[in-house]
Amino acid sequence: MxxxxxxxxxxxxxxxxxxxxEFLDARRSGGEFEAAAAEADIFEDRLQQSLLxxxxxxxxxxxxxxxxxxxxxxxxxxxxxxxxxxxxxxxxGAAGLNWNLNRGWDSVPEYVVDHYRHDGDRVLNLxxxxxxxxxxxxxxxxxxxxxxxxxGIVGLIKNCPTPDGxxxxxxxxxxxxxxxxxxxxxxxxxxxxxxxxxxxxxxxxRLQRGSAAIxxxxxxxxxxxxxxxxxxxxPIPGKS
Amino acid sequence: xxxxxxxxxxFNGLAEAYGADLYRYAMWICGNDALAKDLVQETxxxxxxxLDKLNDIKAAKSWMITILRREFARTFERKVPKFADVDEVxxxxxxxxxxxxxxxxxxxxxxxxxxxxxYREPLLMQVVLxxxxxxxxxxxxxxxxxxxxxxxxAREQLKARLQKDGVTGxxxxxx
Numbered sequence: 001m002x003x004x005x006x007x008x009x010x011x012x013x014x015x016x017x018x019x020x021x022e023f024l025d026a027r028r029s030g031g032e033f034e035a036a037a038a039e040a041d042i043f044e045d046r047l048q049q050s051l052l053x054x055x056x057x058x059x060x061x062x063x064x065x066x067x068x069x070x071x072x073x074x075x076x077x078x079x080x081x082x083x084x085x086x087x088x089x090x091x092x093g094a095a096g097l098n099w100n101l102n103r104g105w106d107s108v109p110e111y112v113v114d115h116y117r118h119d120g121d122r123v124l125n126l127x128x129x130x131x132x133x134x135x136x137x138x139x140x141x142x143x144x145x146x147x148x149x150x151x152g153i154v155g156l157i158k159n160c161p162t163p164d165g166x167x168x169x170x171x172x173x174x175x176x177x178x179x180x181x182x183x184x185x186x187x188x189x190x191x192x193x194x195x196x197x198x199x200x201x202x203x204x205x206r207l208q209r210g211s212a213a214i215x216x217x218x219x220x221x222x223x224x225x226x227x228x229x230x231x232x233x234x235p236i237p238g239k240s
Numbered sequence: 241x242x243x244x245x246x247x248x249x250x251f252n253g254l255a256e257a258y259g260a261d262l263y264r265y266a267m268w269i270c271g272n273d274a275l276a277k278d279l280v281q282e283t284x285x286x287x288x289x290x291l292d293k294l295n296d297i298k299a300a301k302s303w304m305i306t307i308l309r310r311e312f313a314r315t316f317e318r319k320v321p322k323f324a325d326v327d328e329v330x331x332x333x334x335x336x337x338x339x340x341x342x343x344x345x346x347x348x349x350x351x352x353x354x355x356x357x358x359y360r361e362p363l364l365m366q367v368v369l370x371x372x373x374x375x376x377x378x379x380x381x382x383x384x385x386x387x388x389x390x391x392x393x394a395r396e397q398l399k400a401r402l403q404k405d406g407v408t409g410x411x412x413x414x415x
Contacts, residue, residue: 013395014388015366015373043399049341050348051367053264060259063281118315119282126285159277166274 008033012040062138063159108187109195111163112202112213115182120200120215124171124178126156138168142185143236144209150232163187167210176221181229185210192226209235251288254300261301262308264368269312269361271353279315283308302379305369309379344402351401359394362387 003011003026011023018024027037105111132151138159139146146154153172160169164186172179191206203222205212212229214222262283266276286307287294294303352360365371365379373391377384 010388010392013392015391043395046341046344046348047367047395047398050345050352051264051268051364053267055260055263059263059277059280060256063255063259063277063284158281159274161272161274161278166277 005032005036009036012036016040016044105163108163108184108189108204108211108213109193109202112182112195112204112215113197115160115169116180116200116215117198119169120180123156123158123169124180126171135170139183139233140236142166142168142183142210144183144185144207144233145236147232147234150228172225174221174225176218176224177216179214179216179221179225181225182213182215183207183210183233184212187211189213191230194222205229207233209233247291250297251291254287254304255284258301258304261369262304265305265364266308266312268352268364268368269309269357275315279308279311282311286311301369302371302375305365305379347402348398351398354401355394355397359390359397362390363394366391 003022008023008026011018011020026033028034105114132148132154135146135151135154135157138157150172153174154170155173155178156169156171158169160167160182162182162184164184167185167187168183170181170183172181187210189204189206189211191204193204195202200215200217201219201222202213202215203226205214205226207230212233214225214229216222216225259280262280263276266279267273270276270279283304287304290307294300352363355363362376362380365376366373371379373384373387376391377387380387
């Protein structure tokens with residue numbers, strides 16, 4: 001055996017499960033080598049207990065199902081100009097923001113802008129006819145349900161972060177073009193607050209449970225959708 | 241089986257094989273359940289779109305981790321959310337733990353989140369993903385010896401933290 005104890009300790013700390021023959025011989029060589037290996041094994045066991053945990057039941061299947069679907073053809077058109085650097089034009093209708101949890105964004109409008117610039121355009125291009133059952137299943141996880149008229153026009157639904165935890169990012173295929181809806185189950189907004197950035201218009205909707213942001217290029221479209229969303233996303237009776 | 245069906249089968253196989261590891265990895269680098277789910281989904285979406293470029297199926301895990309890491313970097317170019325409390329984030333345990341063990345595990349988790357990223361990431365790749373030092377070196381684009389140094393220091397820092405926090409029991413006896 002040619003590995004000295006110092007080398008052995010170093011390898012034990014860097015790659016305790018190494019299959020290097022010299023290292024394995026050293027592990028079995030008794031004395032301080034074997035004692036150090038036994039201590040390291042206990043630590044590794046704790047480390048694995050700390051790092052390895054079970055993902056939520058069904059998570060992988062849900063995400064997989066949402067991902068492996070063909071993007072709907074856009075006939076060569078892009079609905080959104082990409083990466084426009086226009087400054088954010090906030091047209092805040094009501095004074096004050098009911099914003100009480102600082103999770104990285106200073107306001108709901110800032111979150112909406114950040115979120116939409118992050119993946120709004122790309123998600124729009126993934127929209128396609130969806131299964132209303134899939135839509136309801138994801139909403140149910142957040143203790144809300146969608147009216148059939150809404151569930152029937154959702155072209156894509158995916159989990160997304162919100163200022164206050166998990167939310168849903170939906171694309172609605174309306175007669176007047178696509179619109180994005182970000183559902184925020186635990187975020188409070190000022191109802192009908194509006195903003196505009198890049199080439200899109202936004203209206204915030206206060207819901208019976210949580211809130212939503214409706215985003216589309218057309219002001220009239222987001223305004224029309226406000227009432228529909230407010231009436232269509234409702235708590236599941238008996239669920240808090 | 242037609243081309244599209246084969247593509248679906250290939251994707252499903254990868255998604256199922258690596259989904260849990262991707263989620264765990266995402267959780268440990270971003271510390272937030274909703275963000276972790278979003279990162280995994282983004283990874284799936286990009287993997288699905290680029291699936292035809294994956295020629296070597298043995299490289300699939302590294303390929304998907306690379307996608308996830310890039311997506312994470314892209315996401316946080318603008319904003320870095322504060323870490324959520326680890327005990328709020330990880331509520332599902334692989335095994336039932338005795339109270340004393342639970343304390344140690346919690347301290348270790350907090351210690352892991354406080355590790356500098358250059359130590360945390362190699363450790364996550366090794367323990368969560370099962371990567372070898374060579375694979376970690378390739379993913380991080382650093383030398384194998386640098387990876388080994390970082391892994392050694394990561395463990396040393398964790399042990400020091402446990403010792404500082406006065407953990408009793410098996411782990412404490414190590415030092």
